[in-house]
Amino acid sequence: MTAKTDPAHDHFETLAIHAGQEPDPTTGSVIPPIYQTSTYAQEAVGAASSGGKNGRPVYEYSRTGNPTRAALETCLARLEAGQFGLAFASGMAATDTIMRLLRPGDHVIVGNDVYGGTYRLFEKVGAPFGLTFDYVDSSDISQIEAKVGAQTRMVWLETPTNPLLRLADIARISELARGYGVRVVVDNTFATPFAQQPLSLGADLVVHSTTKYLGGHSDVIGGAILGKDPGLREELAFLQNAVGAVPGPFDCWLTLRGIKTLAVRMQAHSANALALAEFLERHPAVESVIYPGLPSHPQHALARQQMRCFGGMVTFTARGGEAAARSIVEATRVFTLAESLGGVESLIELPAQMTHASTSGSGMDVPANLIRLSVGIEHVDDLREDLARALG
Numbered sequence: 001m002t003a004k005t006d007p008a009h010d011h012f013e014t015l016a017i018h019a020g021q022e023p024d025p026t027t028g029s030v031i032p033p034i035y036q037t038s039t040y041a042q043e044a045v046g047a048a049s050s051g052g053k054n055g056r057p058v059y060e061y062s063r064t065g066n067p068t069r070a071a072l073e074t075c076l077a078r079l080e081a082g083q084f085g086l087a088f089a090s091g092m093a094a095t096d097t098i099m100r101l102l103r104p105g106d107h108v109i110v111g112n113d114v115y116g117g118t119y120r121l122f123e124k125v126g127a128p129f130g131l132t133f134d135y136v137d138s139s140d141i142s143q144i145e146a147k148v149g150a151q152t153r154m155v156w157l158e159t160p161t162n163p164l165l166r167l168a169d170i171a172r173i174s175e176l177a178r179g180y181g182v183r184v185v186v187d188n189t190f191a192t193p194f195a196q197q198p199l200s201l202g203a204d205l206v207v208h209s210t211t212k213y214l215g216g217h218s219d220v221i222g223g224a225i226l227g228k229d230p231g232l233r234e235e236l237a238f239l240q241n242a243v244g245a246v247p248g249p250f251d252c253w254l255t256l257r258g259i260k261t262l263a264v265r266m267q268a269h270s271a272n273a274l275a276l277a278e279f280l281e282r283h284p285a286v287e288s289v290i291y292p293g294l295p296s297h298p299q300h301a302l303a304r305q306q307m308r309c310f311g312g313m314v315t316f317t318a319r320g321g322e323a324a325a326r327s328i329v330e331a332t333r334v335f336t337l338a339e340s341l342g343g344v345e346s347l348i349e350l351p352a353q354m355t356h357a358s359t360s361g362s363g364m365d366v367p368a369n370l371i372r373l374s375v376g377i378e379h380v381d382d383l384r385e386d387l388a389r390a391l392g
């Protein structure tokens, strides 16, 4: 590594801009080029697999490795305080690759309000393959411990959860799991590594949908796995290449560009989200507000301890039930009615009908009148006025 990313310059903001992104050795290009190539000239038969000259990495085929992807993987690994990073075509592809570490009969303990697509993958793809899943309230560590059995291999967490914004105590759960020889995977999409670094708290793997805050501009789908253990790296890199759900170089480049501003964006998302959560908490048309940054959040103390900021996701329930909630989400003008999250623009949605429709019947109770906000970085007054008008 060059001086730019040596440990003397390892603040998050600096790493987000420089890690893995030294000026390109062939041209001096400050920004990593989009290496739009499928294959690479080899110096001799078998030269690629016997290692590079002068420490230069050797590429042979872009499913296996690509320099633009390598820049993204290095950057993400540094931001999550990991030893390795692997980028994927989507968050679900990253999750699927972790599932492939398991064998029929293996058991996984899962937080009960995980991302709807994760639940669908586990139940509709993993279960028929012979994996078994138990869903528990991961904010209650005793529920996790109660489900650990001889076949348990993994605990799968999101924190804050989606959409109920409950927190899981990553350090305590990781310690508990280690005692049983069980791996902990944290989907860190909602918090981002700016707000919390699960690997530093004891988790074995972090998974991301980089589609959300990391990319940050709602213009690319991507995923990643970050970790520390070299053995796990080897298994997962094998699967990445063997299964092949890799991102293209342009998508990696867009994601890298987004990541450069992650720190300032997360601070702006968090400040706006807190202001709106406080506004909603006082509004007569609102029943209750969930935001980890509010003192009324049941786990506010854990949030302060585990997170550096509280993020841009706010949920609230509307008085007047589902009909009232539906009319609110259809009435905003600055907030766009849409799925997804984590972009600079504000979005609003009804999880029970939209993002979490695939979890109905799972015992994950998403109230019909629950509204989810992905608070963007527009001016907070415009966002507050928009909500005030929609709430009537």
Ligand SMILES: *Cc1c(COP(=O)(O)O)cnc(C)c1O
Pocket: 090, 091, 092, 093, 115, 117, 118, 158, 162, 187, 189, 190, 208, 209, 210, 211, 212, 221, 222, 223
């Ligand atoms: C969006 C999302 C995913 C899935 O990621 P894709 O990039 O859409 O495949 C997984 N987990 C969480 C928490 C998400 O928000």
